[in-house]
Amino acid sequence: xKLLRNALLETFVTVADCGGFSEAQYALGITQSAISIxxxxxxxxxxxxxxxxxxxxxxxxxRGETVYRRxxxxxxxxxxxxxxxxxLRGTVTGDLRIGVADAVSSLPGLNxxxxxxxxxxxPNDVQLDITVASPAxxxxxxxxxxxxxxxxxxxxxxxxxxxxxxxxxxxxxxCGAGHPLFTLQGQEAAPQDIAQYPxxxxxxxxxxxxGLAAGEPAASAANMEALAMLIATGQYLGPLPAHFADAxxxxxxxxxxxxxxxxxxxxxxxxxxxxxxxxxxxxxxxEDVRRSCQTPPAAPGPG
Amino acid sequence: xKLLRNALLETFVTVADCGGFSEAQYALGITQSAISIxxxxxxxxxxxxxxxxxxxxxxxxxRGETVYRRxxxxxxxxxxxxxxxxxLRGTVTGDLRIGVADAVSSLPGLNxxxxxxxxxxxPNDVQLDITVASPAxxxxxxxxxxxxxxxxxxxxxxxxxxxxxxxxxxxxxxCGAGHPLFTLQGQEAAPQDIAQYPxxxxxxxxxxxxGLAAGEPAASAANMEALAMLIATGQYLGPLPAHFADAxxxxxxxxxxxxxxxxxxxxxxxxxxxxxxxxxxxxxxxEDVRRSCQTPPAAPGPG
DNA sequence: GAGATACATGAAATTATTTTATGTATGGAT
DNA sequence: ATCCATACATAAAATAATTTCATGTATCTC
Numbered sequence: 001x002k003l004l005r006n007a008l009l010e011t012f013v014t015v016a017d018c019g020g021f022s023e024a025q026y027a028l029g030i031t032q033s034a035i036s037i038x039x040x041x042x043x044x045x046x047x048x049x050x051x052x053x054x055x056x057x058x059x060x061x062x063r064g065e066t067v068y069r070r071x072x073x074x075x076x077x078x079x080x081x082x083x084x085x086x087x088l089r090g091t092v093t094g095d096l097r098i099g100v101a102d103a104v105s106s107l108p109g110l111n112x113x114x115x116x117x118x119x120x121x122x123p124n125d126v127q128l129d130i131t132v133a134s135p136a137x138x139x140x141x142x143x144x145x146x147x148x149x150x151x152x153x154x155x156x157x158x159x160x161x162x163x164x165x166x167x168x169x170x171x172x173x174x175c176g177a178g179h180p181l182f183t184l185q186g187q188e189a190a191p192q193d194i195a196q197y198p199x200x201x202x203x204x205x206x207x208x209x210x211g212l213a214a215g216e217p218a219a220s221a222a223n224m225e226a227l228a229m230l231i232a233t234g235q236y237l238g239p240l241p242a243h244f245a246d247a248x249x250x251x252x253x254x255x256x257x258x259x260x261x262x263x264x265x266x267x268x269x270x271x272x273x274x275x276x277x278x279x280x281x282x283x284x285x286x287e288d289v290r291r292s293c294q295t296p297p298a299a300p301g302p303g
Numbered sequence: 304x305k306l307l308r309n310a311l312l313e314t315f316v317t318v319a320d321c322g323g324f325s326e327a328q329y330a331l332g333i334t335q336s337a338i339s340i341x342x343x344x345x346x347x348x349x350x351x352x353x354x355x356x357x358x359x360x361x362x363x364x365x366r367g368e369t370v371y372r373r374x375x376x377x378x379x380x381x382x383x384x385x386x387x388x389x390x391l392r393g394t395v396t397g398d399l400r401i402g403v404a405d406a407v408s409s410l411p412g413l414n415x416x417x418x419x420x421x422x423x424x425x426p427n428d429v430q431l432d433i434t435v436a437s438p439a440x441x442x443x444x445x446x447x448x449x450x451x452x453x454x455x456x457x458x459x460x461x462x463x464x465x466x467x468x469x470x471x472x473x474x475x476x477x478c479g480a481g482h483p484l485f486t487l488q489g490q491e492a493a494p495q496d497i498a499q500y501p502x503x504x505x506x507x508x509x510x511x512x513x514g515l516a517a518g519e520p521a522a523s524a525a526n527m528e529a530l531a532m533l534i535a536t537g538q539y540l541g542p543l544p545a546h547f548a549d550a551x552x553x554x555x556x557x558x559x560x561x562x563x564x565x566x567x568x569x570x571x572x573x574x575x576x577x578x579x580x581x582x583x584x585x586x587x588x589x590e591d592v593r594r595s596c597q598t599p600p601a602a603p604g605p606g
Numbered sequence: 607g608a609g610a611t612a613c614a615t616g617a618a619a620t621t622a623t624t625t626t627a628t629g630t631a632t633g634g635a636t
Numbered sequence: 637a638t639c640c641a642t643a644c645a646t647a648a649a650a651t652a653a654t655t656t657c658a659t660g661t662a663t664c665t666c
Contacts, residue, residue, distance in 0.1 A: 006309075007654090020612075020613090021612070021613060022611080022612060022613080030654095030655070030656090031655070031656055031657085032612080032613070032614095033613090033614080033615080033655075033656065033657080033658095034654075034655050034656075035613090036612095036613060036614055036615085037614090037615085037654080037655080038654090040614080046388055046389070046391070046392065047389075047392040048391065048392055053612075053613065054611095054612060054613060054662070054663070055610090055611055055612050055613080055662065055663040055664055056612090056662095056663065056664075057612095058612090063391045066391060067388055067391070070384065070387060070388065074380075074381070074384050077377075077380065078377070081373065081377050084373060085349055085370055085373070086349070086350075088349070088351065088366045088369060088370065089349065089350040089351050091350075159462045159463070160462075160463065310623090323643075323644090324643070324644060325642080325643060325644080333623095333624070333625090334624070334625060334626085335643080335644070335645095336624075336625065336626080336627095336644090336645080336646080337623075337624050337625075338644090339643095339644060339645055339646085340623080340624080340645090340646085341623090343645080343646095356643075356644065357631070357632070357642095357643060357644060358631065358632040358633060358641090358642055358643050358644080359631095359632065359633075359643090360643095361643090
């Protein structure tokens with residue numbers, strides 16, 4: 001259903017996404033002629049050109065870029081608006097845009113797969129859309145409405161969003177095969193010993209590594225798997241979530257450094273925009289996440 | 304121009320505003336038949352009834368109320384969206400919804416009339432809409448987008464809004480004819496004397512009346528003129544902006560109590576929603592307000 | 607220069623919306 | 637109870653808006 005439909009804007013956004021009229025006709029399900037006319041009409045009523053096109057290629061004009069961004073956002077609002085009205089009927093519809101942090105799938109204490117199964121098992125007609133991004137990006141997208149919910153360790157919480165604690169994630173310090181500390185069988189390295197080796201960290205969301213050099217890490221990676229690979233080179237020490245590193249440790253590619261002395265805990269949150277909960281799909285999903293989430297024991301036992 | 308038009312929603316909102324189909328046909332410029340069909344189509348696609356109608360009278364259903372509120376807000380966003388796209392053309396259009404506090408027109412140090420004149424003198428095609436409300440209400444309306452700018456003394460500032468100091472307003476303590484303190488010719492009353500008389504205040508935006516009883520005022524009024532009337536009864540002491548009370552004092556209906564000892568200053572702000580300034584009309588108006596505003600001397604001289 | 611691509615355009619066809627004309631139901635007056 | 641006026645619903649006709657079809661123009665590639 002489309003209440004706040006606007007053929008012209010939707011056409012323009014699709015054309016921009018498709019990079020041309022001819023390609024967009026399949027996405028829109030209308031002929032290229034119709035697209036040509038719609039874009040012409042839109043440009044006429046706006047009074048300026050939105051894109052340069054022709055055999056020479058397709059390109060948005062500067063204003064076209066602006067209109068594209070705003071129109072995208074407006075159409076998203078319109079879809080959410082429609083979904084909200086449909087939900088008054090009792091049915092749960094619309095799309096639900098979920099953002100999660102890296103490597104959330106193996107997080108113990110939060111079974112996201114189960115949460116998604118539960119949500120899917122409800123009588124609903126919701127189109128799910130899941131993306132992975134850094135906490136900062138997730139925050140940004142929640143604010144603009146590009147996302148409805150996000151699950152990540154939100155270190156900086158902002159007033160516009162609403163946060164709910166979900167579970168803890170334990171980070172430990174690891175080294176890779178070839179690292180001087182890799183061969184220490186069962187022994188522990190002295191903290192001051194550890195401090196002299198180069199560190200790698202995630203480029204966003206740096207842990208406050210108490211006891212280690214607080215300076216710039218020697219290397220960083222935007223992605224958990226990428227970070228693990230860095231550590232696995234044997235050139236760096238680096239923190240990883242225990243649940244994530246486990247597979248690597250079992251594979252003999254990583255080894256924990258110093259055991260219980262070098263462990264940190266971060267909290268995962270479920271974040272939504274304030275007042276956004278009036279979309280039923282959102283609060284239902286939040287409920288499913290909550291149910292698939294058991295707070296781990298306060299004192300983490302040995303892996 | 305209407306890009307994000309939706310005949311159905313607009314029809315529904317207008318019908319609700321008009322309280323019936325027959326009346327709405329004049330507002331919408333279409334026949335009652337067309338309205339009937341549009342509302343039926345809207346209800347059909349939503350799957351629920353929006354209003355009860357007929358000879359028995361017109362009434363929104365419960366869901367209708369919800370849809371009405373949301374649709375109003377959505378249509379407002381759509382209008383602002385359109386205005387934003389039009390402004391990319393260079394012209395300044397759309398509507399500009401301004402909210403001001405009570406009695407802002409006589410505020411010295413801020414010539415709002417002049418600001419409006421300046422704005423009107425610019426080449427633009429903007430539809431102005433000015434409302435008067437309490438700071439709390441203005442804040443609420445800025446957040447929802449019902450207002451674009453507001454001018455008032457905002458004592459509680461919130462993160463979502465952006466505030467800019469405009470000017471000071473001096474408040475003094477007054478009594479009315481018939482009040483025991485009214486006849487004190489040139490003399491001052493002792494502060495502890497003053498404290499025993501009942502006070503009246505504005506129901507919102509209470510001044511911190513240093514030196515006076517901080518308890519509940521004996522009377523309150525939501526409006527400046529109403530407050531002045533309360534004081535003029537001779538039954539209460541009360542604070543008023545000096546610029547506002549002047550006319551009453553000259554008319555012999557009010558008299559200042561205690562002169563320089565009983566004066567308070569509040570700051571007027573111009574508030575907008577963060578990131579809202581990309582509507583050109585808004586920033587132009589803000590500029591006009593700024594230019595029509597001279598900060599008064601730090602130490603206020605005698606009236 | 608031929609062929610292909612990418613979009614524009616006029617006329618016809620189709621689809622959507624509105625009006626006209628009339629119907630139904632209800633409250634109030636007699 | 638009957639009649640009238642009000643308020644909305646509906647079918648059919650009229651009008652308007654949109655889309656397709658068929659074809660045209662320009663440009664890029666070879």
